[in-house]
Amino acid sequence: MLVLTRRKGESIIIGDDIRVYVVDVKGKQVRLGIEAPPHAPVHREEVYRIIQLENQYAAREAPLDLNQASSVWKEEKEGGKDEN
């Protein structure tokens, strides 16, 4: 991993079109400003990972058919059982 030291107000450039600024440094917190094109979405890593994991779990648990799920849904929402 490349490690660089930057001060408040300084920035780094990644590739041709991604720029990361150090906006502020206060105690243990660093505020970063990021300019990136749409093809390079920026996320807080921990949030990104949570969604990644949930997607993988959802795909793994996806049933072979949805009849049971939709019949539970119907019971709750409409008070009527699904015929299938």
Add this chain to the structure above:
Amino acid sequence: MKTETNLKFRPVDEEQKIKLKTTRFGEIEVPRENVIHMPGGVLGFPGYKDYILVPHKENSPFLWYQSLDDPALAFVVINALIVKPDYDVPISSALVEGLSAGRIEELELLAIVTIPKDRPQDMTANLLGPIVINPAKRLAKQIVLDPERYSTKTLILPQKK
């Protein structure tokens, strides 16, 4: 003359449909224009960029979001507004533009549903990472919202005590 006309049209029809192998529905044919492209993929599945929406059946709120690249990969999705009618998602003008839409109103929000095996009652919707879709242009993107406001595991049905 009639036969000629038929011959003219048939190859065009066939060209517009694509055959697709799926684990859940066997081999299906879908119009090419129904294919939804996700340049960024579903998070965690970066290589899978093309999907089709297959409605489950009449009176069911669920749809399948079936990958074109992997017959076994399919997500269950639901219109996010069914789960949370006041779902308020900040959508940037860059995203509207990125999905080739003119206005926010052209976009729809889908939530991926997790249905735990043998516990369908506990199904949850991922409202933290909805899929924003432009149905007219067949473009979609999974976005990341504020974890202080939304969860990946929003219960869809009331819990039985």
